[in-house]
Amino acid sequence: MSGGRLRTQVGQLARRSVMRTMRQPAQIVPALVFPMFLLAVNSGGLRDTTNLPGFPTDSYLTFALAVPFVQGALFSVMNSGTDLARDIETGFLDRLALTPLRGAALLSGLLAGAVVLGLVQAATYLTVGLVAGAELVTGVPGALVIVALSVSITVAFGTIGLFAALRTGSGEAVQSLFPVFFVFLFISAMALPLDLIQTEWFREIATVNPVTYLLEAFRSLLFEGWEPDALALGFGIAAAVLALGMFAASSALKTRLVRT
């Protein structure tokens, strides 16, 4: 197949994915509202935490602002997975399978909706956070990197949704993953920096939980300044999840699409 045709396939499926996302406010609104709600509750209720010796910033709002970017990405698992599961349930995937469509084009196209959602989410979280008084010590360049990291995580998590949809073929099964992923968020350095977590087992789990390092990458840009190691780790984790997710989803697609 020529590169031109592959580009056309990816482009057309991306267009459909974006249209579907934009035409389903029920997908976009919760991904915007719930993380902001949690941010408001946490930054208000845990404000005095900044008095702990060694807490890295005077503004808990700034510290907590990293959370919505990861939390929003979790919605991407649900949204991209549910969309694909619906295609399987309705037979739309069979329609696509009858065309010369390549699996890579299908997966890439489907993730285009996640890119749009990631952009909208990142812009919203950052704007709301800054308006509410959060810091951003890295300025406009830092804001751009935050958006890029947010989109990367959203797309990476989206591949897990695609994998779940292809394995189960069920929208309900995909949605049941959401609480599982939420546990990962809570057992991380979400509320406190790693070195201030006193409970040993919690700290140990948070230390090996990749979500912690995604949060630290955002926090480095928000209140610590340019930290190449933290950013490399954040983008590296996103890239690793993306690679693993795409591999798993591609394998599941081969099983699901048993066309000869």
Add this chain to the structure above:
Amino acid sequence: MTPADANGIEVEGLVREFKNGPRAVDGIDLVVEPGEIYGFLGPNGAGKSTTVLMLTTLLPPTAGTARVAGFDIVAEGPKVRASIGAALQEAALDPLLSGREHMRLQTALHGIGKAERAERGRKLLERVGLAEAADRRVGGYSGGMKRRLDLALALAHRPRILFLDEPTTGLDIQSRTALWEEVARLAVEEGVTVFLTTQYLEEADALAGRVGIIDHGRLVAEGTPAELKAEIGRPTVEAVPRDPGDRERLAAVLARFGLAAGASPRAAAARLEGGEAQLAEVVRALDAEGIAIETLQLHAPSLDDVFLAKTGRSLEGAGEDEEPEPGAEAEAVGSA
């Protein structure tokens, strides 16, 4: 040149087994000639859809071979797919996209050039009567409109062979007739070969040049509708007694002339073993028993009679068991 070398279909010993289930398709042999409308008739669960999924390359057979448009369905899947169009059992559409957006996606995925896509989509939507609804989201379409869009999408890349899996199930008479006309036109005017599955006798009778009757995964009869009916050759006599209390006696009299047949609640019916010539004897017997008759009708043999003769059951309501879900390869036992 064999049928499959042109625009035909050749199937030999096609089998599909599912884990923990019966053989959904159990050794089917059939040939569809180029330009023919072939009706694949059977109740729910008979194996019709599984056969279509195999012939359209979406499900590998467990055993057997098939060539579609001259290409092997296992070894040459992409070439088969390039030659065929298919409207599968459910009208698989995206409710959030419009008819025109569906056409744009389908034509692009089939590699139709950008310049031609819009025109091809417009013409097909016009042909199936959806020009005015082209920019409305499909979620608001009626069942008939969805089926027509499904047909238009199947035709997007000008296929030589068209597979239609129960295309009119659930449609009203008007929508059904409109679809029949379009399918007939495609075969007659454009020479498209049509493989049509249906559980409607009248659909097979009205559309198909030849009919294959499938039951429990096996082809139990094949021929033109006229040939199949002639093979059975037994008309049905149906009578309604003037006094409803005489219905049992009426049925007993009719039973002397042949096996009981399906009838309306107030009536009794039997297939006349001796053909139409026995009608006079029937009337005389009823007169001799003193059973007054309100109406008496002689029905020519139908495809349902053929199905009954071949399987011992009536097609209407015969399919109680759903066909095994053919989607997941994980459920399959082996594959070719």
